[in-house]
Amino acid sequence: MSRIGSFHTAAELQHFTTRHRRMMLSASGACQTTRRLIQPVISQGLSLRSRKYSIMTDPNIPLETHIQGSSLTAPIELIELDATDLGGPIFRFAPMPILDYVEGKVNMTPIVWNGQEWPPFPFETADWAWDGQGAMPQPTVTVANVSGYFTAANIEFNDLLGVKLTRYRTFAKFLDGMPDADPEAMFPPEIYRVDTKVKQDNTTVQWSLSTDIDHNAALLPGRIILKNICTRIYRTFDPVANAFDYTKATCPYTGSPNFDALGNPTDAPHDICSKQLVTGCKKRFVNTPLPTYQFPGAGAQQQS
Numbered sequence: 001m002s003r004i005g006s007f008h009t010a011a012e013l014q015h016f017t018t019r020h021r022r023m024m025l026s027a028s029g030a031c032q033t034t035r036r037l038i039q040p041v042i043s044q045g046l047s048l049r050s051r052k053y054s055i056m057t058d059p060n061i062p063l064e065t066h067i068q069g070s071s072l073t074a075p076i077e078l079i080e081l082d083a084t085d086l087g088g089p090i091f092r093f094a095p096m097p098i099l100d101y102v103e104g105k106v107n108m109t110p111i112v113w114n115g116q117e118w119p120p121f122p123f124e125t126a127d128w129a130w131d132g133q134g135a136m137p138q139p140t141v142t143v144a145n146v147s148g149y150f151t152a153a154n155i156e157f158n159d160l161l162g163v164k165l166t167r168y169r170t171f172a173k174f175l176d177g178m179p180d181a182d183p184e185a186m187f188p189p190e191i192y193r194v195d196t197k198v199k200q201d202n203t204t205v206q207w208s209l210s211t212d213i214d215h216n217a218a219l220l221p222g223r224i225i226l227k228n229i230c231t232r233i234y235r236t237f238d239p240v241a242n243a244f245d246y247t248k249a250t251c252p253y254t255g256s257p258n259f260d261a262l263g264n265p266t267d268a269p270h271d272i273c274s275k276q277l278v279t280g281c282k283k284r285f286v287n288t289p290l291p292t293y294q295f296p297g298a299g300a301q302q303q304s
Contacts, residue, residue, distance in 0.1 A: 063185040066171060074172040076111065077125070078118050079141065081194075082164045086157045093121035093143075112176040113168075114183035121146070125167065128190065139192060141165065142199075142206040150205040159197040165209055166191050227298040230281065232291070234273040244268070252291055253284050 066072070081091040094111045111118040122144040130137045143150055154160060170186040172178070192209035199206040223231065232251040235244045246254070251273065258271035263279030274280040281292045 063171070063174070063187075066173065066185075072171070076113070076168075076170050076172055076175065078111065078113065078168040078170075079123065079125070080166045080168070081160065082166070083153075083157050083160060086160075086163065088153070088157045088160075088163075091153070092116060092118045093123065094118040095121070095123055113170065113174075115176065128167070136211050138195070139167075139190075139209045140198065140206055141209065142204050145201070145203055145205050148202075151200060154197065154200060154205065160194045160207065161197070163194045164191060165194055165207075223293070225295045225298050227295055228276065230273075230275045230277075230292045230294040232293045234275075235271075237269050237271060239269060244271075255284060257284065259283050 076094065078092070078094050083089060083091065110120065123142060125139055125141050127137055127139045145151055157163070167190040168186055173180045174182045174185040176183075192211060194207045195210040196208045197205070198208050230251075233249050234251045235246050235249040235253070237243075238245045244254075253273075258266050258268050259273075259279070260266045260270055261272045261274045261279075263274055263276075263283050273284075275294075277290070277292060277294060277296060281290045285291070
């Protein structure tokens with residue numbers, strides 16, 4: 001098996017990244033911007049002078065063990081923009097593909113992971129750190145606007161506002177086609193929404209992201225807390241069809257024992273939930289977990 005993207009010295013890595021940079025510069029038409037976007041990749045590689053930087057390691061090593069190992073493979077960051085809610089496509093791209101390195105020649109190929117292709121595209125992300133204090137992070141994503149590709153996407157799909165953006169991170173050894181290919185060997189996906197288009201010009205497009213809570217101005221908890229009333233929608237009886245109608249029901253009860261509003265046994269046409277814990281939910285679900293939407297402990301005070 002030939003080596004793919006394996007570097008043992010800083011000089012070899014410098015030779016590779018120089019050729020890669022020239023190729024990207026000539027392809028994008030945005031020289032200075034693309035140089036800035038791929039520079040972190042070059043710097044990251046050169047900072048690993050003292051260790052073998054290879055995507056070929058021992059097989060059958062899980063993600064946690066691989067991270068702590070002495071021979072890390074190339075870190076892979078993948079971005080997915082899902083515009084299907086707006087009637088658009090799913091954009092997938094990677095900042096730097098795994099390249100064939102044979103006799104000094106560079107052949108760019110898309111990354112293949114989890115059965116999907118991720119074409120190389122110059123981009124950078126920032127401000128993902130989350131320390132658990134204060135406001136949630138608002139990352140930014142900056143992409144090279146090659147041939148006005150994302151300008152067209154912004155025009156057609158309302159600046160991609162509200163589009164779900166998912167950031168995936170893994171290592172090269174887990175990509176499809178590798179001996180240790182494993183789509184589940186990844187860091188937890190980071191899911192955000194495109195909140196604002198910060199910048200757009202001939203060279204770059206930049207968006208700021210937010211969580212679903214921030215994007216929709218949502219409040220926690222997401223519904224009103226009621227101590228004695230369940231807010232689920234109960235099934236209704238359709239006398240014409242002589243059957244229950246579950247079209248708008250959110251209560252999962254589909255059983256045959258029927259009870260009236262006081263919790264007394266009754267027939268199907270008079271089946272009504274009291275929305276109370278004892279006479280409504282417990283009567284129907286007995287000893288199984290209760291799916292009630294009421295909060296019996298609300299307003300309770302601890303006695304000293």
